[in-house]
Amino acid sequence: MASIEANTVLSGGSHALLAGAPGEGTRMLTEEGCTTGARVRTFSSASDTAKRLKRVVAIVGIFQLLVGLPAQGRCPVEVKLLLPASTAHTAITSLGFGKETRTRVYLFDTAGLDLLTQGVILRVREGAKNDLTVKVRLPQEKAALDHSRLSEQFPCEVDRTRSEASSSYAVAQKFAGTKVPMNGQDVYKRLSASQTHLLEETQVSIDWTRVKRIASIDSTKWETMPQSPDGSLALELWEWSAGQVLELSAKVTPEAETSKLADLERLLKRNNLPLSTSQDTKTRTVLETLADHTSRAR
Numbered sequence: 001m002a003s004i005e006a007n008t009v010l011s012g013g014s015h016a017l018l019a020g021a022p023g024e025g026t027r028m029l030t031e032e033g034c035t036t037g038a039r040v041r042t043f044s045s046a047s048d049t050a051k052r053l054k055r056v057v058a059i060v061g062i063f064q065l066l067v068g069l070p071a072q073g074r075c076p077v078e079v080k081l082l083l084p085a086s087t088a089h090t091a092i093t094s095l096g097f098g099k100e101t102r103t104r105v106y107l108f109d110t111a112g113l114d115l116l117t118q119g120v121i122l123r124v125r126e127g128a129k130n131d132l133t134v135k136v137r138l139p140q141e142k143a144a145l146d147h148s149r150l151s152e153q154f155p156c157e158v159d160r161t162r163s164e165a166s167s168s169y170a171v172a173q174k175f176a177g178t179k180v181p182m183n184g185q186d187v188y189k190r191l192s193a194s195q196t197h198l199l200e201e202t203q204v205s206i207d208w209t210r211v212k213r214i215a216s217i218d219s220t221k222w223e224t225m226p227q228s229p230d231g232s233l234a235l236e237l238w239e240w241s242a243g244q245v246l247e248l249s250a251k252v253t254p255e256a257e258t259s260k261l262a263d264l265e266r267l268l269k270r271n272n273l274p275l276s277t278s279q280d281t282k283t284r285t286v287l288e289t290l291a292d293h294t295s296r297a298r
Contacts, residue, residue: 032253066127073211075156075167077257078249081264082161082276082285085244088237094271095248097222097235101128105238107179107215108187115211116287118204119168121210121281122187124180128221134195135170136202137281145202154198160257162265162279169202184211215240215286228266238282245285247277 083091091097103154108122109115121135125132137159138145147167154169171194181187188208198208221236231250238245248268252260268275278285 005028010249017105025288030281031071045229048049058111062184065292074254075151077158077160077254077260078251079160079257079260079264080247080249080281081261081268082279082282083248083273085239085246086238087273088235088246090271091218091235091248091273092222093271095230095267096224096228097231097233099223100227103127103129103219103221105215105217105219106213107287108181108184109285110207110210111214111291113287115206115289116284118206118226119166119198119202120180120199120206121206121283124175124187125219130175131172132175132190132195133170133172134191134198134205135168136198137166137168137201140181140288150201150202153193153201158254158257159281160261161281162261162275165257169198171198180213182213184208187211204205216289217286230263233264236282238286240290243286245282 016167025124028081040258081231093275106124106126109125122131122138123133123135125131126132147156150169154171156169159166159168173192173195175190177190181190184206185208217238218239219236219238221234223235224233226232234249236247236249248264250260250264265275280288
């Protein structure tokens with residue numbers, strides 16, 4: 001192959017063909033009717049063409065790689081660190097938190113945490129926020145699912161803890177009920193078409209007759225001002241019947257994920273604020289604590 005300049009003139013619908021054996025200079029073959037004003041640039045060697053082809057293949061390969069990137073490459077990231085709940089007051093004062101909001105959070109699962117095992121979080125919130133949310137954090141065994149297709153259909157986020165980064169997809173709707181559901185069947189009746197579609201697309205299987213309201217949590221959240229030296233941060237304290245958990249978080253772009261995690265750790269160290277031994281998510285901490293508490297009671 002050789003390139004023909006844009007101002008090459010062909011008349012009468014005639015065509016110019018370029019041919020050449022490997023390693024030989026390319027030559028032009030013209031059908032009858034090509035005007036004498038046609039100007040064709042040929043390459044001295046087919047090796048030039050090969051180099052250009054390699055560049056094209058490389059560009060196409062990069063494009064395909066970008067298109068096939070999992071959600072971690074395109075979704076916004078929330079970096080999360082757990083602190084001992086006893087340090088809440090110190091964290092508020094030393095990190096400059098101001099705005100405070102309170103919410104009641106209800107979590108639903110089976111006694112054996114079948115939803116959590118599949119990465120499903122079923123949540124109702126009342127207070128500062130009133131919503132019913134279906135969220136799916138894909139476990140490792142479902143890593144083969146098409147993340148690009150999921151992120152096109154559902155809002156996505158990467159939950160970045162100190163130990164791992166996991167993709168999650170969530171659909172929320174306003175909760176306007178006067179009474180929070182007690183069991184899975186009541187919750188299922190309230191799900192929107194988009195929420196049930198999310199469960200279908202992520203290949204989740206739920207026996208709604210076994211789902212019940214398993215946790216009732218008092219959530220208190222503080223936020224810093226966007227113009228604060230450390231950027232927009234959130235501090236959230238969850239308190240429930242069997243424990244407490246305190247989470248420091250920041251929302252960032254995928255490119256800033258690693259640096260923000262390091263920044264938060266340095267910020268805590270600078271203010272003598274320790275990290276919790278466990279660095280899991282709040283939801284998993286609550287549900288596993290309750291499940292363990294229930295099993296011991298038996």
